[in-house]
Amino acid sequence: MNILETKSYVESFIASSNGKKYTPDEMINMIKKYTNITLGDENPVSGTPSLGYINSNIKGVYYIIYCDACNAKCRKSYPTILNINGNKVMKFLCGSCAGKKYERKKEYERKALEYLLHPEKLGSMNYRNLSLKQSLAILEAGFIEDKIRERAEKNASKYLGDS
Secondary structure, rough: OOEEEHHHHHHHHHHOOOOOOOOOOHHHHHHHHHHOOOEEEOOOEEOOOOEEEEEEEOOOEEEEEOOOOOOOEEOOEEEEEEEEEOEEOOOOEEEHHHHHHHHHHHHHHHHHHHHHHHHHHHOOHHHHOOOOOHHHHHHHHHHHHHHHHHHHHHHHHHHOOOO
16 A cells, blocks of 8 residues: 655655745645546556645644545545446545454455355345345455365365376
8 A cells, every 4th residue: 555645755855846935835735736646557547645744833833734534633644546336536535544444354354254154144145135245245255265175176186196
């Protein structure tokens, strides 16, 4: 998972500004203007993080990135590609929002494992009225079952010989 830090953007901009001084608002506008993050191999998606700053009594200014999901002020963000209404969109998420996305993925895997270990639960289901999550879990269970079967056949032929 990629991590974006505001500190690296600000330091690279200061290094490229040849010693010229900017106000925090000007610096954020220039960084937004020249920063574009691109992710994806076959269909690349690009986006720009929402930047801001906080005045401090100790250090002058802290530069931050706003989370696109909960609008939290973060010093680090995780660029994430989400599928929203059939379109791939890049969102810059804080640590807790990125963790929630990961937890949803684990929930699908847990449900798929439950269907794999207890196939009798699949017999009484109405397949026409399944939610997307349940459909994905059933497909994942079938995929896991096929992989286990292939591995077992390969190991059996390796240890027992071709019979």
